[in-house]
Amino acid sequence: xxxxxxxxxxxxxxxxxxxxxxxxxxxxxxxxxxxxxxxxxxxxxxxxxxxxxxxxxxxxxxxxxxxxxxxxxxxxxxxxxxxxxxxxxxxxxxxxxxxxxxxxxxxxxxxxxxxxxxxxxxxxxxxxxxxxxxxxxxxxxxxxxxxxxxxxxxxxxxxxxxxxxxxxxxxxxxxxxxxxxxxxxxxxxxxxxxxxxxxxxxxxxxxxxxxxxxxxxxxxxxxxxxxxxxxxxxxxxxxxxxxxxxxxxxxxxxxxxxxxxxxxxxxxxxxxxxxxxxxxxxxxxxxxxxxxxxxxxxxxxxxxxxxxxxxxxxxxxxxxxxxxxxxxxxxxxxxxxxxxxxxxxxxxxxxxxxxxxxxxxxxxxxxxxxxxxxxxxxxxxxxxxxxxxxxxxxxxxxxxxxxxxxxxxxxxxxxxxxxxxxxxxxxxxxxxxxxxxxxxxxxxxxxxxxxxxxxxxxxxxxxxxxxxxxxxxxxxxxxxxxxxxxxxxxxxxxxxxxxxxxxxxx
Amino acid sequence: xxxxxxxxxxxxxxxxxxxxxxxxxxxxxxxxxxxxxxxxxxxxxxxxxxxxxxxxxxxxxxxxxxxxxxxxxxxxxxxxxxxxxxxxxxxxxxxxxxxxxxxxxxxxxxxxxxxxxxxxxxxxxxxxxxxxxxxxxxxxxxxxxxxxxxxxxxxxxxxxxxxxxxxxxxxxxxxxxxxxxxxxxxxxxxxxxxxxxxxxxxxxxxxxxxxxxxxxxxxxxxxxxxxxxxxxxxxxxxxxxxxxxxxxxxxxxxxxxxxxxxxxxxxxxxxxxxxxxxxxxxxxxxxxxxxxxxxxxxxxxxxxxxxxxxxxxxxxxxxxxxxxxxxxxxxxxxxxxxxxxxxxxxxxxxxxxxxxxxxxxxxxxxxxxxx
Numbered sequence: 001x002x003x004x005x006x007x008x009x010x011x012x013x014x015x016x017x018x019x020x021x022x023x024x025x026x027x028x029x030x031x032x033x034x035x036x037x038x039x040x041x042x043x044x045x046x047x048x049x050x051x052x053x054x055x056x057x058x059x060x061x062x063x064x065x066x067x068x069x070x071x072x073x074x075x076x077x078x079x080x081x082x083x084x085x086x087x088x089x090x091x092x093x094x095x096x097x098x099x100x101x102x103x104x105x106x107x108x109x110x111x112x113x114x115x116x117x118x119x120x121x122x123x124x125x126x127x128x129x130x131x132x133x134x135x136x137x138x139x140x141x142x143x144x145x146x147x148x149x150x151x152x153x154x155x156x157x158x159x160x161x162x163x164x165x166x167x168x169x170x171x172x173x174x175x176x177x178x179x180x181x182x183x184x185x186x187x188x189x190x191x192x193x194x195x196x197x198x199x200x201x202x203x204x205x206x207x208x209x210x211x212x213x214x215x216x217x218x219x220x221x222x223x224x225x226x227x228x229x230x231x232x233x234x235x236x237x238x239x240x241x242x243x244x245x246x247x248x249x250x251x252x253x254x255x256x257x258x259x260x261x262x263x264x265x266x267x268x269x270x271x272x273x274x275x276x277x278x279x280x281x282x283x284x285x286x287x288x289x290x291x292x293x294x295x296x297x298x299x300x301x302x303x304x305x306x307x308x309x310x311x312x313x314x315x316x317x318x319x320x321x322x323x324x325x326x327x328x329x330x331x332x333x334x335x336x337x338x339x340x341x342x343x344x345x346x347x348x349x350x351x352x353x354x355x356x357x358x359x360x361x362x363x364x365x366x367x368x369x370x371x372x373x374x375x376x377x378x379x380x381x382x383x384x385x386x387x388x389x390x391x392x393x394x395x396x397x398x399x400x401x402x403x404x405x406x407x408x409x410x411x412x413x414x415x416x417x418x419x420x421x422x423x424x425x426x427x428x429x430x431x432x433x434x435x436x437x438x439x440x441x442x443x444x445x446x447x448x449x450x451x452x453x454x455x456x457x458x459x460x461x462x463x464x465x466x467x468x469x470x471x472x473x474x475x476x477x478x479x480x481x482x483x484x485x486x487x488x489x490x491x492x493x494x495x496x497x498x499x500x501x502x503x504x505x506x
Numbered sequence: 507x508x509x510x511x512x513x514x515x516x517x518x519x520x521x522x523x524x525x526x527x528x529x530x531x532x533x534x535x536x537x538x539x540x541x542x543x544x545x546x547x548x549x550x551x552x553x554x555x556x557x558x559x560x561x562x563x564x565x566x567x568x569x570x571x572x573x574x575x576x577x578x579x580x581x582x583x584x585x586x587x588x589x590x591x592x593x594x595x596x597x598x599x600x601x602x603x604x605x606x607x608x609x610x611x612x613x614x615x616x617x618x619x620x621x622x623x624x625x626x627x628x629x630x631x632x633x634x635x636x637x638x639x640x641x642x643x644x645x646x647x648x649x650x651x652x653x654x655x656x657x658x659x660x661x662x663x664x665x666x667x668x669x670x671x672x673x674x675x676x677x678x679x680x681x682x683x684x685x686x687x688x689x690x691x692x693x694x695x696x697x698x699x700x701x702x703x704x705x706x707x708x709x710x711x712x713x714x715x716x717x718x719x720x721x722x723x724x725x726x727x728x729x730x731x732x733x734x735x736x737x738x739x740x741x742x743x744x745x746x747x748x749x750x751x752x753x754x755x756x757x758x759x760x761x762x763x764x765x766x767x768x769x770x771x772x773x774x775x776x777x778x779x780x781x782x783x784x785x786x787x788x789x790x791x792x793x794x795x796x797x798x799x800x801x802x803x804x805x806x807x808x809x810x811x812x813x814x815x816x817x818x819x820x821x822x823x824x825x826x827x828x829x830x831x832x833x834x835x836x837x838x839x840x841x842x843x844x845x846x847x848x849x850x851x852x853x854x855x856x857x858x859x860x861x862x863x864x865x866x867x868x869x870x871x872x873x874x875x876x877x
């Protein structure tokens with residue numbers, strides 16, 4: 001028995017000149033997991049924000065259970081049984097789970113009967129859907145995965161029949177993703193309807209029963225998941241066929257350009273995060289570093305690029321010692337010696353998002369000729385340089401004067417990459433090069449990294465995307481709990497083997 | 507209400523229309539005050555305009571106040587680009603004045619133009635030194651500059667009172683002030699200039715420091731947007747993590763930004779000591795340091811915005827004194843309240859109507875574009 005729970009007809013939404021949603025029609029059936037897939041900026045989040053009442057559509061109708069409704073605010077959506085889990089959680093960090101969930105729905109001045117009832121209801125919900133949340137724990141003590149569950153619980157408590165999840169796995173570790181998927185499946189079993197917004201094909205194939213594809217603000221196709229495959233979906237998303245596997249030449253590794261001996265690094269809280277790590281990267285090879293987020297990769301990258309102090313051990317660049325716990329080069333000096341770094345978190349570290357694009361395109365190189373002469377910035381040369389590399393790296397739009405935060409994630413990443421690669425570094429440290437980047441840009445970025453390798457650079461690739469590590473690297477090491485727990489040649493390794501290493505099982 | 511796409515908002519809407527609307531609202535509310543006080547608001551506006559523009563000396567007074575607000579406004583703006591909330595302009599200006607006086611009186615044997623240049627340098631160095639201590643504490647120990655700079659205002663005030671009473675007081679006089687500088691060291695005033703052209707006018711405190719304020723504006727513009735230092739300061743201000751990644755030292759830039767800020771505040775001492783009082787009098791910064799914060803915020807921390815904002819406050823100061831003179835029900839404190847309302851609307855409530863105004867214009871422009 002299939003009955004539609006949510007029907008959208010001819011939805012249009014514009015922001016200024018941008019037509020974010022064009023004549024969208026979408027029917028979601030009760031008790032299904034419905035995937036909405038599309039590149040970043042395809043209009044998925046806008047559409048779901050309309051359904052959740054955050055934006056109002058310029059035209060079109062929304063029906064829930066066959067009845068036309070008018071959504072003016074999230075409150076209207078909640079009344080109509082629509083709940084949403086945002087990419088960025090809306091939780092008060094120093095409140096407990098219980099306090100967060102009843103926030104705005106307390107129902108009484110002095111806590112008493114209603115609170116007890118709420119507790120009981122929440123416990124029941126937790127048991128039904130195996131959420132496994134302690135209602136009395138404080139949000140700031142919970143991991144990202146658990147915070148997400150709190151958001152789900154919050155929606156359920158408010159009576160959500162339709163649950164919209166916006167890019168739910170972007171912040172999760174693979175284990176947490178598995179847990180989340182289990183929860184989502186059990187929600188479906190209990191008759192809830194789930195709308196999953198994502199740009200990850202694998203999640204669509206894994207979880208959904210139906211899928212709708214968006215491209216440039218339009219709905220380009222609906223299909224049953226069982227009738228399609230990854231390649232077909234990818235093609236629909238970008239409007240052309242995409243190379244999911246990379247063609248790359250045989251590795252021609254040369255001398256060791258970058259090596260790390262017995263490196264130990266502590267984090268800001270004085271916890272040892274990198275434990276006696278040894279690494280060697282040769283000219284012309286990509287060394288992939290796989291691992292679940294939070295196993296010391298971030299601290300390792302920061303130490304290697306001169307941002308974080310080395311606790312003990314040594315780092316060598318072209319055979320010369322550059323850092324130990326006594327003497328270390330700062331990021332600027334390492335850059336001068338030919339080491340470039342694409343940081344894991346582009347908005348926190350790689351860019352000043354309030355800067356104009358051209359200011360970010362020289363970031364870290366701004367004191368060099370010809371960008372700056374005796375401390376005065378050479379505006380004309382900076383702009384012409386920016387235009388040149390924006391064209392070369394296909395950064396869109398090609399306007400050096402645009403504020404960086406107005407670029408999409410993929411284009412922001414291209415700004416960083418073009419800046420760092422343009423210097424032709426001998427050693428390149430890359431963290432999560434394609435996190436939050438759409439498929440078209442991923443392909444481009446991967447190709448650039450391969451080009452760098454073929455030109456003889458030594459590249460360290462840190463990524464939580466196993467696919468990425470597998471398709472790019474020549475050798476792979478796995479990091480777990482701050483230690484290197486295994487090294488594999490890319491030719492004879494499976495993702496299963498790596499997965500076990502990443503989980504610390506072997 | 508849906509948020510407006512920021513990139514679609516024309517620059518003149520956010521930088522001209524919004525401040526003007528806020529200013530109008532502030533003036534309407536101020537008009538209400540005046541009405542409640544039992545005076546005619548329309549008449550008050552007429553008096554303000556007459557007082558600040560209506561006769562040459564009044565206009566000169568307006569520009570004299572403008573000079574001070576430019577210095578303190580620029581001072582706040584420079585630190586703010588490094589996301590440092592330097593509210594110590596008052597104290598830095600006070601100590602800057604000490605620098606001016608000490609240099610001028612001790613180097614009086616040198617040719618006058620050299621004394622002037624050295625005195626200006628003295629103002630900058632003393633102001634910067636007073637800002638350096640909070641800057642150092644912020645950079646190394648994370649002591650917040652808002653707390654330390656306001657403390658340093660009090661310390662500066664106490665220190666100056668001590669010096670003016672016990673150390674450098676003019677012992678032939680009763681008041682807490684120093685001896686006057688030799689007359690030939692005084693900055694040429696507007697009156698002197700007018701005299702050169704045979705125009706006779708009465709006294710006003712306007713002097714060539716006004717030109718120094720214009721120069722300082724150009725300097726700040728160049729520093730913040732055209733040099734590596736400004737670039738690095740802004741990078742640290744907007745995203746400290748990214749600055750560290752790019753090899754830019756937050757430590758160094760916090761100190762540089764605060765010292766430049768303090769130096770600019772110190773220049774207020776040049777206007778007051780060389781141009782007006784010709785000696786240090788107790789409490790000469792008279793709140794300009796604090797008003798400079800509002801000037802900078804209203805001028806969006808850009809010299810091009812700071813100039814009109816400083817001019818506006820100049821009008822209010824000068825026109826306001828005219829009003830209090832002619833309207834018995836309006837006291838000096840009434841105009842402090844008017845300033846407060848302007849600061850409230852253009853500072854604290856700056857974004858009160860911004861979304862509505864911006865979406866109004868964006869929608870209008872869209873209709874036009876699609877028509």
